[in-house]
Amino acid sequence: MATDLWKHSIPVRAGADLSGDGVKFKAITFAGTVAATSISAAGILRYGGKQNENVTLDVFGVFKAQFGTAVSTAGYPLKATTSGYIVAANSGDESIGRAMAVTASGDIAQAMFNFLTCGQATEA
Numbered sequence: 163m164a165t166d167l168w169k170h171s172i173p174v175r176a177g178a179d180l181s182g183d184g185v186k187f188k189a190i191t192f193a194g195t196v197a198a199t200s201i202s203a204a205g206i207l208r209y210g211g212k213q214n215e216n217v218t219l220d221v222f223g224v225f226k227a228q229f230g231t232a233v234s235t236a237g238y239p240l241k242a243t244t245s246g247y248i249v250a251a252n253s254g255d256e257s258i259g260r261a262m263a264v265t266a267s268g269d270i271a272q273a274m275f276n277f278l279t280c281g282q283a284t285e286a
Contacts (some may be wrong), residue, residue, distance in 0.1 A: 163218040167272070171208060173216045175211050180210040187228040187270050188246030189258075190219055196246040200256040205277045206238030219276040229265040236263050240273060248273065256280060 175193035190196035190207045191274025197203035205219030206227045225235060233240070238250045239257040251257045259275035 166248045167224035169225045171218050171220050172205065174204060174219055176211050176213050176215050176217045179213050180207060181212050182210070182263070185246065187226050189242035189248065190217070190246065191229075197242050198244050198246075200241040200251075200258045200280055203246075203258060203280065204278060206275065207246075208246075219277075221262055222261070222275065224274050226270050226274070229267065229269045229271055231267050233261045233265045236261055240275075244284060250281060 167247055174192060183275040185196060186207055189203035190199045190205060192204040203220040206225065207217060208220050209218040227248045229249065230243055231249045233250045235270050238261045240248050240261055241255045241260045242258060243249045252263045258271050258277055258280050262272050262274060265271045273276045
């Protein structure tokens with residue numbers, strides 16, 4: 163069973179209806195819409211709402227997310243992909259965290275996340 167160990171959260175105004183169970187634990191943008199990439203993701207939806215209502219995004223810590231594909235090894239880097247799902251990152255992808263367990267497609271599982279610096283350029 164996936165649980166939250168600790169997390170930091172932020173409020174964001176919903177730019178779309180985020181009240182249904184189908185978007186909970188998926189990656190969401192600062193504009194309050196479902197994210198399609200790690201770069202556009204602001205965090206994982208914790209508490210949803212209708213359009214123009216405030217919603218809560220988890221942005222840093224150990225918490226639950228919905229996986230779109232299987233992750234075969236704990237510790238794999240993760241990324242956000244189409245429809246806000248979390249999947250294993252490939253070489254060169256922008257990582258938003260690490261898997262803490264093996265997952266199957268559709269699982270809601272615990273992972274370590276850090277959306278605070280995602281997309282920032284790094285110095286060589």
